[in-house]
């Protein structure tokens with residue numbers, strides 16, 4: 187039986203930091219590891235991250251970066267131009283192995299862990315809307331709510347997660363500008379590693395639910411980024427979400 191579930195924020199190709207984080211939590215093969223998406227792109231070692239994912243038999247959800255890469259690959263195979271890609275994504279199009287692509291293609295939009303009463307999504311959920319009715323783009327890209335309750339991918343001071351009442355508890359990423367978010371019914375784990383921040387894990391003992399924010403803090407483990415791989419200032423508040 188697994189002893190712990192380890193949830194890890196947006197890695198974005200930071201394989202070195204991921205290795206350090208696994209050391210910091212003293213990962214063993216009896217642990218289950220769950221990623222919140224955006225494993226790849228922007229950082230230095232996307233394939234390295236996917237190798238670690240396979241080695242530790244992790245699970246995870248699709249991020250908007252994986253989604254974009256898969257969309258581009260499908261389009262090009264069908265002879266269409268597909269989405270415009272950044273240089274970082276264009277580089278990955280030629281560098282990922284068949285095994286890497288298969289891994290990306292296998293990632294679900296959400297993952298439910300009844301053992302912890304946890305749902306994992308990359309970006310968020312619109313409060314009060316059943317999972318089956320959530321928009322794919324919201325699950326992948328939302329950061330906040332408009333006054334009318336619809337989702338926006340733009341950064342706002344108040345995260346969607348502040349207005350989410352559960353259940354289940356949602357564990358998510360995608361919001362490097364806000365950093366780690368500890369809400370009563372949601373936990374945001376993107377602590378901006380690729381931007382020179384940190385890579386963060388939430389470590390839950392088997393069979394336990396996510397404790398309230400104050401107690402939850404003690405279950406977080408972070409390692410600092412070795413470098414600032416990308417400048418976060420390029421992601422300014424109020425701007426539409428960049429990829």
Ligand SMILES: [Mn+2]
Pocket residue numbers: 224249250251308326359360361
């Ligand atoms: Mn993202």
